[in-house]
Amino acid sequence: MAIDHLDGALLELLxxxxxxxxxxxxRRLGVARGTVQARLDRLQSNGVIRGFGPDxxxxxxxxxxxAFATLEIKQGQGSDVRAHLATVPEVLELHTTTGHGDMLCxxxxxxxxxxxxxIDRVVGFDGIVRASTAIVMENPVPLRIIPLVKQAAGD
Amino acid sequence: MAIDHLDGALLELLxxxxxxxxxxxxRRLGVARGTVQARLDRLQSNGVIRGFGPDxxxxxxxxxxxAFATLEIKQGQGSDVRAHLATVPEVLELHTTTGHGDMLCxxxxxxxxxxxxxIDRVVGFDGIVRASTAIVMENPVPLRIIPLVKQAAGD
DNA sequence: GAATCCACTGGGCATTATGCATAGCGGTCG
DNA sequence: CGACCGCTATGCATAATGCCCAGTGGATTC
Numbered sequence: 001m002a003i004d005h006l007d008g009a010l011l012e013l014l015x016x017x018x019x020x021x022x023x024x025x026x027r028r029l030g031v032a033r034g035t036v037q038a039r040l041d042r043l044q045s046n047g048v049i050r051g052f053g054p055d056x057x058x059x060x061x062x063x064x065x066x067a068f069a070t071l072e073i074k075q076g077q078g079s080d081v082r083a084h085l086a087t088v089p090e091v092l093e094l095h096t097t098t099g100h101g102d103m104l105c106x107x108x109x110x111x112x113x114x115x116x117x118x119i120d121r122v123v124g125f126d127g128i129v130r131a132s133t134a135i136v137m138e139n140p141v142p143l144r145i146i147p148l149v150k151q152a153a154g155d
Numbered sequence: 156m157a158i159d160h161l162d163g164a165l166l167e168l169l170x171x172x173x174x175x176x177x178x179x180x181x182r183r184l185g186v187a188r189g190t191v192q193a194r195l196d197r198l199q200s201n202g203v204i205r206g207f208g209p210d211x212x213x214x215x216x217x218x219x220x221x222a223f224a225t226l227e228i229k230q231g232q233g234s235d236v237r238a239h240l241a242t243v244p245e246v247l248e249l250h251t252t253t254g255h256g257d258m259l260c261x262x263x264x265x266x267x268x269x270x271x272x273x274i275d276r277v278v279g280f281d282g283i284v285r286a287s288t289a290i291v292m293e294n295p296v297p298l299r300i301i302p303l304v305k306q307a308a309g310d
Numbered sequence: 311g312a313a314t315c316c317a318c319t320g321g322g323c324a325t326t327a328t329g330c331a332t333a334g335c336g337g338t339c340g
Numbered sequence: 341c342g343a344c345c346g347c348t349a350t351g352c353a354t355a356a357t358g359c360c361c362a363g364t365g366g367a368t369t370c
Binding site: 002003011014046049052055057058059060061063066067068070082085088089090091092093094095096097098099100104105106132133134135137139140142143144145147150151152 | 157158166169170173174201202203204205206207208209210211212213214215216217218221222223225237240241243244245246247248249250251252253254255256259260261263287288289290291292293294295296297298299300302303304305306307
């Protein structure tokens, strides 16, 4: 669970050059191959590393528009709405939250016009009372984890 | 840019079993090794595949609390605020948006109490007028891309 | 219709990485 | 003090990689 400095360096290295193997990583870090292998195994069974899935850019797939929708749900309809949203490919992520809305989801679309279609599909469902959408213009900080890893490693 | 069915199957396979190599992938897909290699190269130079970075779970790192904060920014202070937020490790992601707020950011924290510290650090900056935070309770749909890939591949 | 292009196939080859096992070497802790 | 643990270092058989090439089938072009 706790991450030491070597784990942090390993994660950072993997994040920067994901295609390197265990051997190459051990050379870069200046430790033995077995050590890297053991750390990697531990990080994965710990759940710190969930996987190495390909990082796919929706924009390159033809979905350059991203938006966040806050949804208000009719009482007791939560699980129906979850199931409904899970069937929409353009829903990349869904959270239930505290605060003014009940759910927050990340959407992508082919264009601003297409976003209307996506939103209609998302909110065209009985349990959803209201939706408010924020279209993403810029993404100054893309999803990142390294700064947090460094903080977790350096304490 | 356009994704065909083989590309889709390859992406799906890589997402499910990221550690397999080119050879194994070619066996699974029933195509020649060179084909898989060529597709992978193309997908990467296309930008469809950004990389294969390790998927790190903040919760396993000791940050089990996730929240989304909507920020209202003083006119003209945008770039200062962006720079400020980029220095906070707990800010995993930052977007500028249309709508009621001006920015939306994803935060993590060690606990609900710790979230207060993070928020204080985030909003303790001159250009930020107001912040409203939604704490994530559940994550029924974790960040996913496969359904979208399938849709992009199957048209 | 014929020539051309292109992606895919299937094979070969040298180099490199992997998985697995071994033994030695400091540390820490009961 | 002895046991344990993580790291180092090395060896070896197996497997994957990067790179090469010649051939084939389908689509495009002239």
